[in-house]
Amino acid sequence: MPSLKTLRIRINSVKQTRKITSAMKLVAGSKLRRAQDAAVAARPYVERLERMVSSLAQAMGGRPDGNPLLVGTGSDKVHLIVLATADRGLCGGFNSSIVRATRRRIAAVLKEGKTVKLFTVGRKGREQISRDYGSLIIEHVQGIGRRGPKYDEAAKVAERLTALYAEGAFDTCTIVYNRFKSVISQVVTFQRLIPFAASDADAGGAETKDLPIYEFEPEEQDIVSELLPRNLAVQVFRSLLENAASEQGARMSAMDNATRNAGDMIDKLTLNYNRTRQAQITKELIEIVSGAEAL
């Protein structure tokens, strides 16, 4: 039976923890709102650009001399996986679920006899994946999105990707991130960045069919070579925004759980404390009574 003093210390410490977790929950809640607003605000740009790229892709369709960002290198030997995670932990299964899915994907691709390279964005993802596949990491970026990801930061990542692609470091590129569905549900999503693939979420079937025939100014080739890197940056940006919102959502629900658990624990400890105290008083009374009887 623990002594009253240790119980009291325990209760106080759990109370402190609860204060911290409930504060973190509130902070995550307000950050989540901001991250969600940012994700919503970025949506029009992504949609318009995607529409433009799809109509371009259609106009250029089937040309073998098309831009490599659009049609690929023609081989599919080396896969680059961009692993986008958070820099910080304490957000439930957020980071681990991305890493777990990625690990499975890597194993599957390796099994087919292909090569995998990793580009990690965010500290936690690298820490976790480097246990198994540390040697595959070719690039790493962190510190993105302390105040919500900025377009410039995404553009820099995309620039690195384009440069690596131009060097022939990989054939296809996929980004893994958590798509924000709701506060309690985030979906690990693989999206192919190179060669270009319209994300199925936005491609409204009817809209893509009856696209008008555009004139291009300057030539298709020139415009495509400018538009595709831009599109890449935007796709990365969108993923990072979704990730940021998911991270805060995951943290919020994790901290909510932690706060609730701390409350339960305090109740249990308090009950235990009172019981111990009662037992001690009873014991003292018995000692006094039996002492008096003995006289």
Added chain:
Amino acid sequence: MADTFQFELVAPERLIYSDQVEMVVVPGSEGEFGVLPGHSPLISAVRPGIVEIFEYPAIKSKARFFVAGGFAEVTAERCTVLSSIAMPVEEIDREAARKGLEEAELEIRDAQGDAEKARAEAAIVIARAMLEVAGG
């Protein structure tokens, strides 16, 4: 009231302008072009400059936006301009633009490799255009 079409100016971080307008002039990479309702479908690159909204047929300027280059998509019933940086001309911070220009000029001096150089050059062009537009 003349015919209108939907005009949208979009930056990655937000939708800057979205409304029915009568006429827009866009700084295309091959020269400025005006858009009226019923324009033939066009996709064009955009160079740094001013996107200006007019009343038509009175040709009275309604609003002016700075864009740092990007793309424009025009169809008969809409015109969409996508730009990595876009803002109303009145909101240009001349000091910040000048500082940006200086920084870019420094950067081009220590630039290593073509990619960095190209980026710095692009930044200079944008900053210059911004200053010119702000009249500084």
